[in-house]
Amino acid sequence: MKKIAVIGAGTMGNGICHVFAQNGFQVALIDVSQDALEKAKATIASNLDRMIKKETINEQIKTETLSNITIFTDLATGASDADLMVEAATERLDLKLKIFTEADQILPQEAILASNTSSISITRIAAATSRPDKVIGMHFMNPVPVMKLVEVIRGYSTTDETTDTIMQLSKTLGKIPVEVNDYPGFVANRILMPMINEAVYTLYEGVAGVGEIDTVMKLGMAHPMGPLQLADFIGLDVCLAILRVLHDGFGNPKYAPCPLLTNMVTAGYLGVKSGRGFYDYSNGVKDATIAPNFVK
Numbered sequence: 001m002k003k004i005a006v007i008g009a010g011t012m013g014n015g016i017c018h019v020f021a022q023n024g025f026q027v028a029l030i031d032v033s034q035d036a037l038e039k040a041k042a043t044i045a046s047n048l049d050r051m052i053k054k055e056t057i058n059e060q061i062k063t064e065t066l067s068n069i070t071i072f073t074d075l076a077t078g079a080s081d082a083d084l085m086v087e088a089a090t091e092r093l094d095l096k097l098k099i100f101t102e103a104d105q106i107l108p109q110e111a112i113l114a115s116n117t118s119s120i121s122i123t124r125i126a127a128a129t130s131r132p133d134k135v136i137g138m139h140f141m142n143p144v145p146v147m148k149l150v151e152v153i154r155g156y157s158t159t160d161e162t163t164d165t166i167m168q169l170s171k172t173l174g175k176i177p178v179e180v181n182d183y184p185g186f187v188a189n190r191i192l193m194p195m196i197n198e199a200v201y202t203l204y205e206g207v208a209g210v211g212e213i214d215t216v217m218k219l220g221m222a223h224p225m226g227p228l229q230l231a232d233f234i235g236l237d238v239c240l241a242i243l244r245v246l247h248d249g250f251g252n253p254k255y256a257p258c259p260l261l262t263n264m265v266t267a268g269y270l271g272v273k274s275g276r277g278f279y280d281y282s283n284g285v286k287d288a289t290i291a292p293n294f295v296k
Contacts, residue, residue, distance in 0.1 A: 041066070085107055122154070133162060138151075
């Protein structure tokens with residue numbers, strides 16, 4: 001593979017673009033918003049500068065990485081000669097189906113179509129294309145340049161050849177791929193989201209406060225970040241969307257989102273991205289404090 005089309009210039013999209021470009025691939029970063037594309041490229045440059053300060057890369061690598069990235073607002077223009085598409089758009093089934101239907105018509109027939117979805121069925125996405133054997137999940141973790149794991153999700157029709165190609169490609173990127181089957185939430189979020197939801201329920205029912213819950217999980221379970229703070233970083237809207245996929249997919253009430261989580265998303269308190277969730281980020285992430293309504 002030589003050319004990669006990354007669809008979506010948000011947090012995950014720019015991270016995926018960064019990793020491919022730094023490893024020598026030509027990357028077409030595609031988004032409907034020119035502002036989002038410019039912001040993504042600036043974020044990648046800033047992250048590369050941080051790596052230079054840590055002496056993990058040099059200026060030449062930064063220059064080469066940025067030169068490997070071209071931005072586009074049109075899928076047909078940017079992806080018509082791509083060997084692989086990695087979709088990293090918002091976690092909405094209707095949007096992903098639209099992207100995959102269009103990409104199926106635009107990319108070469110031998111190209112692989114991958115989704116960075118964190119919970120939506122790969123089999124369902126693949127059914128919208130004429131090449132379900134070449135559709136696969138490539139679920140990176142955030143922040144993409146740092147986290148080693150890639151969940152490689154096989155849809156019902158995904159072939160061994162497609163899976164092997166993506167497994168090897170992930171290793172080329174310096175990642176550790178883990179192959180999983182296509183069921184709601186896959187592995188990472190099927191385990192993580194019920195834990196986060198239970199932490200929200202623990203707060204909702206008054207068992208303990210935000211700081212206490214996160215401290216117990218950090219000190220008692222050796223988690224680097226407490227579940228409520230982690231939810232803020234993921235995005236409370238994303239957590240809610242994944243829980244709904246789990247609840248709908250399994251029909252099991254244990255996956256039902258906590259009412260507090262639903263209310264916070266409805267009110268626009270989405271975590272870091274909105275400046276406030278369980279914590280208040282008015283003074284930046286490093287100086288976050290517990291949100292006023294959760295202070296006893």
